[in-house]
Amino acid sequence: MGEKSKNQISLPTFIVWAIALSVTAVFCWILGDILWHGVGQLSWEFLTTEPRNAGREGGIAPILISTCLILAVCLAVSLPLSVGTAVLLAEFTTTESRFGRLVRRSLDVLAGVPSIVFGLFGNAFFSIKLGLGFSILSGGLTLACMVLPILIRSAEEGFRAVPTEYRLGAAALGLSRTTTLWKLLLPAATPGLVVGLVLGIGRAIAETAALIFTSGYVDRMPESLLDSGRSLSIHIFDLSMNVAGGDANAYASALVLLILLLLVNGMATWIAQFWLARRIKS
Amino acid sequence: MKKSQLTQNSRLSLPSMQTERLSLYYGKKAAFTDVTMPIYSGKITALIGPSGCGKTSFLSCLNRLTDLIPHTKVVGSIRLDAVEILNNRVDAIALRRRVGTIFQKPNPFPFSIWKNLAFPLKEHGIKKREQLDRLIETTLQDVGLWSEVKDRLHTSALFLSGGQKQRLCIARALVLQPEVLLLDEPCSALDPISSGVVEDLIASLRGRYTVVIVTHNLAQARRIGDYAALFWVRAEVGRLIEYGTVEQIFTAPQQDLTAAYVNGIRG
Numbered sequence: 001m002g003e004k005s006k007n008q009i010s011l012p013t014f015i016v017w018a019i020a021l022s023v024t025a026v027f028c029w030i031l032g033d034i035l036w037h038g039v040g041q042l043s044w045e046f047l048t049t050e051p052r053n054a055g056r057e058g059g060i061a062p063i064l065i066s067t068c069l070i071l072a073v074c075l076a077v078s079l080p081l082s083v084g085t086a087v088l089l090a091e092f093t094t095t096e097s098r099f100g101r102l103v104r105r106s107l108d109v110l111a112g113v114p115s116i117v118f119g120l121f122g123n124a125f126f127s128i129k130l131g132l133g134f135s136i137l138s139g140g141l142t143l144a145c146m147v148l149p150i151l152i153r154s155a156e157e158g159f160r161a162v163p164t165e166y167r168l169g170a171a172a173l174g175l176s177r178t179t180t181l182w183k184l185l186l187p188a189a190t191p192g193l194v195v196g197l198v199l200g201i202g203r204a205i206a207e208t209a210a211l212i213f214t215s216g217y218v219d220r221m222p223e224s225l226l227d228s229g230r231s232l233s234i235h236i237f238d239l240s241m242n243v244a245g246g247d248a249n250a251y252a253s254a255l256v257l258l259i260l261l262l263l264v265n266g267m268a269t270w271i272a273q274f275w276l277a278r279r280i281k282s
Numbered sequence: 283m284k285k286s287q288l289t290q291n292s293r294l295s296l297p298s299m300q301t302e303r304l305s306l307y308y309g310k311k312a313a314f315t316d317v318t319m320p321i322y323s324g325k326i327t328a329l330i331g332p333s334g335c336g337k338t339s340f341l342s343c344l345n346r347l348t349d350l351i352p353h354t355k356v357v358g359s360i361r362l363d364a365v366e367i368l369n370n371r372v373d374a375i376a377l378r379r380r381v382g383t384i385f386q387k388p389n390p391f392p393f394s395i396w397k398n399l400a401f402p403l404k405e406h407g408i409k410k411r412e413q414l415d416r417l418i419e420t421t422l423q424d425v426g427l428w429s430e431v432k433d434r435l436h437t438s439a440l441f442l443s444g445g446q447k448q449r450l451c452i453a454r455a456l457v458l459q460p461e462v463l464l465l466d467e468p469c470s471a472l473d474p475i476s477s478g479v480v481e482d483l484i485a486s487l488r489g490r491y492t493v494v495i496v497t498h499n500l501a502q503a504r505r506i507g508d509y510a511a512l513f514w515v516r517a518e519v520g521r522l523i524e525y526g527t528v529e530q531i532f533t534a535p536q537q538d539l540t541a542a543y544v545n546g547i548r549g
Contacts, residue, residue, distance in 0.1 A: 094352065165389035169451070171350055173402040173458060174379035183401065188392055 041252035062221035066229025073140025086155030111149035118146045119210035134228040139215025147200035158192015194272040208233040297363040298323040304358035313339040314520030326493040328507035335513040336520025337496045345381035381462040382455035388447035390439040421457040425449040445476025465495040
């Protein structure tokens with residue numbers, strides 16, 4: 001074949017497309033599989049009743065509540081800490097300062113630590129040392145440690161992405177550093193904060209290993225933050241690995257987890273947009 | 283004591299400024315050294331000279347924006363009226379309220395047009411809605427922006443054109459009623475028509491504010507300036523070569539370098 005026709009696809013183009021398509025295909029396959037097996041089990045009753053017979057029958061109400069509580073504890077602790085640290089890193093240290101580099105390097109290492117290590121740490125520190133036992137509180141705090149690096153680094157990027165002109169402009173108007181930070185830089189950095197939040201929530205909500213050692217796997221309805229609570233991810237793990245005949249409910253729980261993840265992400269983005277729009281107007 | 287002297291905002295007489303052997307160092311490198319020059323009250327002083335000769339650095343010393351840049355050292359003296367401002371007891375924030383800056387690149391905040399002006403006002407204690415609305419309207423009229431934006435005050439300022447953004451930034455500085463305005467090449471990022479509009483606006487500030495403007499545009503300096511100062515790099519350090527009235531600098535310069543520069547032979 002001497003001449004190339006215009007429609008002929010070159011080999012590199014084909015490979016790039018093939019890779020992109022196969023990645024998408026894997027995602028679609030997982031999603032399809034979960035939908036196929038799980039959607040039949042899903043009902044209002046499934047969401048609002050307690051599990052029976054080790055989870056083979058009944059629903060996931062206490063597990064949903066526990067998951068949300070663990071996530072709430074995690075975010076309540078990690079959000080303010082991460083924004084504070086990000087402000088320190090981005091606004092009060094230069095990129096080349098020794099302190100800043102040390103903190104950043106530590107965070108990057110921390111972000112790569114396997115979650116089971118966080119689990120063992122949480123167990124040793126929160127459950128045993130601080131005497132919180134197997135509880136939602138221990139679990140949430142452990143998850144907070146785990147997502148902190150992601151939240152801090154993306155929040156820092158968010159602050160660094162705010163143009164220097166805003167800071168100079170604010171200073172030239174005689175605005176204090178605190179005012180500039182709260183009323184100008186924080187709103188301007190919100191997109192970065194939201195990206196970090198979405199990533200952090202994603203990692204926290206899907207976490208299993210770190211929670212087995214800290215929040216435990218009691219599937220009763222929790223009565224306080226000091227009660228043990230089983231998260232959705234542990235429930236899925238338990239049903240598919242330890243409970244014969246639990247597959248159907250495991251699929252349904254996985255579907256709920258996916259929907260929850262999409263909902264939380266959507267909400268985070270929506271709230272941020274709503275907040276930004278208000279900031280611009282009033 | 284210093285602070286109360288600085289915050290009094292009497293519009294009866296505009297302040298003059300005077301620098302005395304002023305030098306600025308970035309680390310060990312000098313940006314400019316030994317600049318002694320007056321800045322007369324209510325007049326427009328134009329700083330001219332080639333790039334990198336320290337004009338902008340000089341400007342940012344005048345309201346201590348240099349404080350924000352790490353590793354800078356300012357030596358010498360700057361007096362605003364009779365008060366030495368290079369004094370740690372002087373509140374830089376209060377100083378910047380009296381001495382405002384307009385930057386080369388228009389930098390409206392990512393807020394609505396209205397909030398761009400209301401935000402600094404609110405932070406400086408003006409919170410009543412009617413008062414805010416009145417001040418914002420007068421200032422926007424002052425910079426000739428009111429008729430262009432009055433129907434979209436609550437939309438984002440980032441959608442304005444370059445010239446409109448720069449006029450908004452001037453309005454944002456004026457709304458705080460400063461006494462001195464420092465302008466750092468305010469027209470250089472604008473198209474010729476917007477540039478003309480902004481230039482007319484600056485000329486109209488004469489007598490109402492003490493103005494210092496950095497410009498690369500000699501014709502502009504000649505059109506709007508009362509006084510001019512030529513900066514030049516000598517041995518990698520910015521120096522003040524000649525200072526005088528615009529008339530004198532452009533028609534009867536004392537220095538050969540000035541003559542060469544204003545006639546377009548050097549630079």
